[in-house]
Amino acid sequence: MEPDFKEQLSKYRDDINRIDKGIVDYLNERAKIVLEVKRLKKKNNLPLYDARREEELLNNVVEYNKGPLYTENIIAIFESILRNVQILERGENL
Numbered sequence: 001m002e003p004d005f006k007e008q009l010s011k012y013r014d015d016i017n018r019i020d021k022g023i024v025d026y027l028n029e030r031a032k033i034v035l036e037v038k039r040l041k042k043k044n045n046l047p048l049y050d051a052r053r054e055e056e057l058l059n060n061v062v063e064y065n066k067g068p069l070y071t072e073n074i075i076a077i078f079e080s081i082l083r084n085v086q087i088l089e090r091g092e093n094l
Contacts, residue, residue, distance in 0.1 A: 027081065034085050048089060054082060 041048055058075055065074045 031085055031088055034089065038089050
């Protein structure tokens with residue numbers, strides 16, 4: 001292996017680590033906001049789950065996707081995010 005290869009690989013891995021940290025930070029920021037929405041809905045006696053909002057959110061992320069990830073991948077990722085935040089909401093006593 002050429003030294004240039006190792007250097008470039010290391011740079012790519014550093015970039016991936018930086019991006020992964022940003023993703024984690026944004027997911028936690030998003031979760032905090034979702035918990036605030038839950039508090040607001042609970043205070044106003046509204047149901048937590050809103051199927052129309054979930055559909056709107058998924059439509060939005062599909063529209064935001066410019067690739068190279070496939071639309072189906074983006075949908076699967078965000079469905080996982082939604083399910084995991086719902087688990088957080090159920091565990092949070094507000």
